[in-house]
Structures are given as structure tokens and as C-alpha cells.
Amino acid sequence: MVAPEISAPARVAAPDEAISLDELRLATRNHGMPLEALRYDLTPAGLHYLLIHYDIPDVDPDAWRLRIGGHVDAPVTLDLDQLRARERVSHTVTLECAGNGRARLLPRPISQPWLDEAVGTARWTGAPLAALLRDAGLRDGAVDVVFTGCDHGTERGVEQDYQRALPVADALGEEVILAYEMNGAPLPPQHGAPVRLIAPGWYGMAQVKWLREITVLDGPFRGFQNAVAYRRKRDPDDPGEPITRIQPRALMIPPGFPDFMTRRRIVDAGEVRLRGRAWSGRAPLRAVELSVDGGATWTPAELEAAGERYAWRAWSASWTARPGDHELCVRAIDELGGQPVGQPWNTQGMANNMVQRVIVTVR
Secondary structure (H helix, E strand, O other): OOOOOOOOOOOEOOOOOOOOHHHHHHHHHOEOOOHHHHHOOOOOOOOOOEOOOOOOOOOOOOOOEEEEEEOEOOOEEEEHHHHHOOOOEEEEEEEEOOOOOHHHOOOOEOOOOOOOOOEEEEEEEEEEHHHHHHHHOEOOOOOEEEEEEEEEEEEOOEEEEEEEEEEHHHHOOOOOEEEEEEOOEEOOHHHOOOOEEEOOOEOHHHOOOOEEEEEEEOOOOOOHHHHOOOEEOOOOOOOOEEOOEOOOEEEEOOOOEEOOOOOOEEEOOEEEEEEEEEEOOOOOEEEEEEEOOOOOOOEEOEEOOOOOOOOOEEEEEEEEEOOEEEEEEEEEEEOOEEOOOOOOOOOOOOOOOOOEEEEEEEO
């Protein structure tokens, strides 16, 4: 029997099992982006999706220090003023939780019960990571770079500071930064103040918040968040494949207006302009397609010209809405493929990018 203070191993809900109090506790402290906020090019900080594994740590910016060490020639320690004095760059980046869509899977993996809204796009400003690693002097044989946050807790019986690693080649990418601003303002506490990692193209678990230490390893990182969590597993005994870059996804702004409880949309018959956003972290987008019959047939949508590589792109399409009930779907297609209509099921509910479905009543 698992001790009451320790979360049980990951499991799948029974066929008729309702959302638990534990899942509701997670859902109240984490939140998705309201889909109507897809209208904004940059998601306001308070609307951007949020996942906090443990507690928001109390970090004093004046006392904060970042240590860079491990398999390097010259370990470095910086304070916030020293970090801000370095080269300053900004990138617009779409972040998405690797568990986005988990609650829509059947059977349902039990964890944070995301629907479609665990996403947001912001303008992140900070110092390039690659220059800091080069200053520290990467030694030959460096394999992984581990990022340690100030947040601390237990997960499935493992007490830990939150840690994730990137392969050295990815950590040295010119787009990877140590961010201290979000949308032109200092990072809010819930988004990792005073400094967080931004690794564009990777799912949210890689974007370590409340960053306090960077450690270069001469071998692969075996920590919990890399080796146990955030893996695509077919069954509990499967070691799984690591979750890395964001799969293609498109979302639409739900048209019309909603019913309070069901969120079913209500629109008037006639021409309806549908709009939304699409993105992919693994490859450039090629197209967005729309279905107004539950995925039976698809037509191209208009996709805006590409901007920054890791920022979402707007799409739009016209729909002649006729009275009755309709199921609208949208899917993104990148250079490696597109979103599945059916569920890509796995035991932890990771990287589920099946198409969005919006139920609409036309009056």
C-alpha cells in the first residue's frame, strides 16, 4: 500500500471512474489558456497556460545565484545583475504542456486533466545559453546539460528538486535562452522568476523554471523527469520513448457564444469566419485543414506567412453554417506529417495531438 503522502504510480482510470479530488486539486492550481485568447499574437501572462509541479518557491532576486559546473573547465557563478549585463536577445515562442489533451483520452491516464488549452505564446527575453556554456568551457565528452530548479517535492515516492536535461547539441542551440522577462516585463513568480530556461520547440517540461543550477554531464542524465516521467509508454513495464519536441497542433477559437455548463457553441446560420492558431516544434508547418463534419472530409484553411520559427501562426477559413448540430475539427500538417484524427494513446497521456473537436449548434 502506498503511504498517503506519496502519489501512487501512474495509472489509468477505470472505464466509469470520475475525475478524482487529487486531479481537481491539480486542476485548480494549474490552468489552461481560454481558447478565445488565441486571438492574441502574444498571450497575456495571466492567460498563458501554467503547470507547477510542486510549489512556487520563494526566491529572493537579490540573493539569487546561478551556478554552472560539472564537466567544464571553469565553473561559473552569476547573480541576476551579471546575467542581465550579458548579451540580451528576445524570441517569440509557443509553449505547450506535454500532457495537453490527456483528459480526452479513453481510458484516461490519471494526472493533470488537460483538455486542449495547455498552450500559450510569449515574447521571452534573456541571455543566450550557448555563450554561457562556452565561457564555462565544455570539456570533450560532454553529453547532457542538466537544469535544476528551486521547486522541490516528491513524485511517485521520489523526493527531488525539479530537474530536466537537454543533449549538449540542443543546449547549444542559438535560440535557447535563460529568460528573465516575459512580454517585456519581469517574469511573474508563477512563470519562474527570477530566471527560467526557454528551449524553443520543446514541450513545456523542458522549460525549467526558478532556475538555480546548470550541470554538464559526461554521460546521460538518469533523473526522474527524464528517465521515468515524460515518456511515451504502451504499458507500465515499457521503458518508453522520451518526449522531446512539440508535435503539430492547430486550435480554433470556438465560434459564436457558449452554453455555461456544456460549452457547446451557438451560432447563427450564414457565413462564419473561423480563426485560430497552429504550431509545431519538430518541423515547419506546411498547412492547416478544417472539417465541418467531424473529420469525414477536410478542406484547406488560409495559413498566415511564417514568422519566427517557434511561434504559432494564425489560420482562418469561411464556413457556411446551416441549421443543426455540427462537429468542427481542425488539424495542422508540418513537413513530417499531420495530426491524427484518432487518439495516440499511451499510459501517461503524453504528446496527445489528436484533432480538436468543437460542437456547434447553428440556429
